[in-house]
Amino acid sequence: MLTKRIIPCLDIKDGRTVKGVNFKGLMDAGDPVALAERYAREGADELVFLDISATEEKRKTLAELVYHVAEKVNIPFTVGGGISSAEDVGILLRAGADKISVNSAAVKRPELINELAQKFGSQCVVVAIDAKMIDGQWIVHLVGGKVPTEIELFDWALEVQDRGAGEILFTSMDHDGTKNGFANEALSRLSTMLHIPVIASGGAGSKEHFKDTFTVGKADAALAASVFHYREIPIPELKSYLQKENISVRL
Amino acid sequence: MKLSIIDYGAGNIQSLIFAFRRLGIEPVVTDNPEIITQSDRVIFPGVGEAGSAMHKIREHNLENVIPSLKQPVLGICLGMQLMCAHSKEGDTSGLGIFDTDVLKFDTGLKVPQIGWNTIEGLQSPLFKGIKEGSYMYLVHSYYVPENTFAIAKTTYGVSYASALHKNNFYGTQFHPEKSGDAGALILENFLKID
Structure with missing residues (x-):
């Protein structure tokens, strides 16, 4: 049976992990490769690296990081953050990334999704969508959720699926950082209307939240950062909890 | 041991290179028929769309080379x-090593299937030391139905062949190079096959 995936997300700036990480036994808490290895050992099903550095030279640093992660880690990983062209994607995939995620660039130029799916295959194209509820409507936001668009979440999700996305990573800006649970109502609607997998993001604070997003939210995978970084929820504990709750996970 | 990874422009080759380096083997990445033919082991990777991948195989003049290989091929x-x-997928004629069709998932479940699923009914030296029900990483929209060449099965709405074997040819639908320690053991087993 296909299992639900648990995906730690690592925020990367200039090749280093940001957000203070205090793992025991980790020589260098800011080293994304060491952290990735650790997550892989603990049973993470996939990893996401989100590059939040704003400099132009970051592309080279990011490709180097991807290369070093692929060298050490034998589970799949996705790389995102500021990717805007097929050229960017080619560099990252050649360096060893399994999938890439596009966000703002796809909103600004939706044809990018078709180009990437055609050139590299849908299986490696994740479209990340940040959205926020405004006047009862889920509105897509850009630039890490800072800038609102006029696009509605569900319309956009259908469009990116039609254009060839292999997966959708949906982050609710209303839930992100709150630790009050995922946006399960919106997630459930997304997951039901789409035929591609949906990754839930934003709001993880407890093990129950993961269970709820897989059952109520019908998510195929759940992504979180701080609960894993700060060891509030160890991955092995989370997975055995989910198994007890009759959710299929890889143990 | 000389191991070639066939490079025809359709595959996550870097991950495969690293996977074999972790096993102490430095693979040769090549589209040169002579080098491929003279290797002890050959890896035939592939991601993307079937039609364009077959087109690339023909462009690299490999459509007759691969089926005529005599060493273990994965x-x-x-x-x-x-x-x-x-x-x-794209009504594409394949290399014809395994006499079976490749069909699209049509069971109402999400397509592509992305993630970790179990392999069962293991029957090959490729799976030496691998437990029944081990998890492997899969990403695919098309599948090979159960057939006489199946050496592993996986269920995703339908039970299908997730690994194949005939003579010196082996195939896995899953990505051993991305399937943790169990996947690494499968690659190691492939290196040991006579």
Whole structure:
């Protein structure tokens, strides 16, 4: 049976992990490769690296990081953050990334999704969508959720699926950082209307939240950062909890 | 041992290179028929769309080279599918090593199947030391139905062949290079096959 995936997300700036990480036994808490290895050992099903550095030279640093992660880690990983062209994607995939995620660039130029799916295959194209509820409507936001668009979440999700996305990573800006649970109502609607997998993001604070997003939210995978970084929820504990709750996970 | 990874422009080759380096083997990445033919082991990777991948195989003049290889050959993911007779994806004729069709998932479940699923009914030296029900990483929209060449099965709405074997040819629908320690053991077993 296909299992639900648990995906730690690592925020990367200039090749280093940001957000203070205090793992025991980790020589260098800011080293994304060491952290990735650790997550892989603990049973993470996939990893996401989100590059939040704003400099132009970051592309080279990011490709180097991807290369070093692929060298050490034998589970799949996705790389995102500021990717805007097929050229960017080619560099990252050649360096060893399994999938890439596009966000703002796809909103600004939706044809990018078709180009990437055609050139590299849908299986490696994740479209990340940040959205926020405004006047009862889920509105897509850009630039890490800072800038609102006029696009509605569900319309956009259908469009990116039609254009060839292999997966959708949906982050609710209303839930992100709150630790009050995922946006399960919106997630459930997304997951039901789409035929591609949906990754839930934003709001993880407890093990129950993961269970709820897989059952109520019908998510195929759940992504979180701080609960894993700060060891509030160890991955092995989370997975055995989910198994007890009759959710299929890889143990 | 000389191991070639066939490079025809359709595959996550870097991950495969690293996976074999972790096993102490430095692979040769090549589209040169002579080098491929003279290797002890050959890996036939593949991601993307079947039709354009077959087109690339022909562009690299490999459509006759691969089926005539005599050493152990391992096709991975789309590589395995292209070793079959025909794929519904783009109505594509494959290399015909395994006389079976490749069909599209049509069970109401999400397509592509992305993630970790179990392999069962293991029957090959490729799976030496691998437990029944081990988890492997899969990403695919098309599948090979159960057939006489199946050496592993996986269920996703339908039970299908997730690994194939015939003579010196092996195929896995899953990505051993991305399937943790169990996947690494499968690659190691492949290196040991006579």
